[in-house]
Amino acid sequence: MRIRGRTLSALLLATALGVSALSVDAFTAAASGPSDAPAVRTAVPSHTGHVMGASALPSGDDADGDGYIPANPQVTGVIPSQAVPPQAYFHEFQANCSVTHTASDDPIVYPGQPGASHDHTFMGNTGTNAHSTTASLTGGPTTCNAPADSSAYWMPSLYKGDQKILPVGPQVIYYKSGVTDYRSVRPFPKGLRFVVGSPMQSAQEFRSHKGFVEGWECGDSFFNVDFPASCPSRPDVQLNIRFQAPSCWNGLYLDTPDHKSHMAYPVVKPGTNDNMCPASHPVALPMIEFKMAFPVNGDMSQVRLSSGRGYSFHYDFFNAWEERTLKALVDHCVVGGLQCDTRGYDQNHPERGAVLDSDHRLP
Structure with a gap:
């Protein structure tokens, strides 16, 4: 197997010598948002801590280290729905x-490699680490309101x-x-994972990203691509961001080498204002939206x-x-078609x- 002119053995040798495979061959093509093209079994760029790179080491759920984790069972034969349902302003x-x-x-980008990423803030499953797998996360303790949500965010x-x-x-994490x-929306398959956005994206790519909602905001300042220069110094003011994930799945893989290609954003049906999944990613899943609030204000420099x-x-x-x-x-x-808490x-x-009952458990 060859990766951008580098052999797998060369990457493994570099890793064995203590040299990051990322420094051997950096990728930059994934700076734009997720692609609507079907996943193909070729080396594609992956999101990393600071640069783009490809991991070729077997780890966790990816036994052969090729970056593809097949769904079991795979979902095939789905045609994207073009139906127009009864009006419902909310469905979340x-x-x-x-x-x-x-x-x-980062158990998605750097599985089995503790300390390889930039610092992350984790939510949900309390045991998430570089070695996390579907099996280790499932049923684990969580800080999510519903004990059944052992997902890692x-x-x-x-x-x-x-x-x-x-x-x-x-x-707030919307589904x-x-x-x-x-x-036509169905639940996530167990073990599905993906990355939303990229640490390598430019300001323009962030602003034009299909997941962009309102950017960074605080007080009366909205749609900021970068942090505002200042925010009102009041106890009620926090720095906020909202960002949406792709919600159309190709039905074949729980992960792909770039951690994005198996997912796509909805597209507009020609001649309408209706959104539907593209034919390459026909399976409609919930759209996750992060709505994060950071307790910081005043001088933001x-x-x-x-x-x-x-x-x-x-x-x-x-x-x-x-x-x-x-489900x-x-x-x-x-x-x-409800607006649920x-x-x-x-x-x-x-x-x-x-x-769910008062303890957020399914009766």
């Missing part, structure tokens, strides 16, 4: 999770000078429909991410939900009831 629920820890680990850590600034309390036919400037923001998701609970929430809230309850439609 929240899976809010608190910060657990920080570490220079992480993003680059934020600093003000040398002080690390951690979000306080449960952070919503990204396609017009919200009835020293605020930075561990990955760089504000426009290097990106995040990772590794699904380890208990299947029955996730119940998706069916009731997303497919059901973390229990799967829509206060505007109390007659529809809640999915």
Whole structure:
């Protein structure tokens, strides 16, 4: 196998000598957002701590180290829905999770390589580390409201000078429909993982990214690509960002070498304003949206991410939900066209009831 002119043996030798494979052959082509093209079994760039590179080491769920983790079973024969369902302004629920820890680990990009990444702030599964696999995460303790959500969520850590600034309390993580036919959305397959955005993206690429919602904001300042120069120095003011993930899956792989190609954003149906999945990625899954709040304001000149400037923001998701609970929430809230809280309850439609009990568990 050859990777951009470098043989696998050369990369392994470099690693054995203590030289990062990333320094042997850096990639930069993934600075733009996720591609809508079908995944092909070729070497493609991956998101890393500071540069783009390819890992060829067997680790975790990727037994042969080729970067492809097949779904079992694979989902084939799906045709993207073009149907227009009954009007429902909302089709979502929240899976809010608190910060657990920080570490220079990334079990998606650098599986089995502790300390290889820039610093990340982790939420959800409390045991997430460089060695995390689907099996190790499943059923693990979590800071998410629902005990059934053992998924791992992480993003680059934020600093003000040398002080690390951690979000306080449960952070809002939406699961919503990204396609017009919200009835076609199905739960994530166990073990699905992906990266949203790139630490290598430019300011323009961040602004034009399909996941961009409102950028960085604080007080009355919105749509900032980089951190605002200052924010009002008030206790109620925090630095916020919202960013959406791709929600269309190719049905074949739980991960691909660039950690993106198996996923795609919805596309607009020609001649309409309706969103649908592309034919290359026909399976509609929930669209995750991070809505993060960092307790920092005042002079923002020293605020930075561990990955760089504000426009290097990106995040990772590794699904380890208990299947029955996730399906119940998706069916009731997303497919059901409701605006649900973390229990799967829509206060505007109390007659529809809640999915989870007062302990956030499926009855």
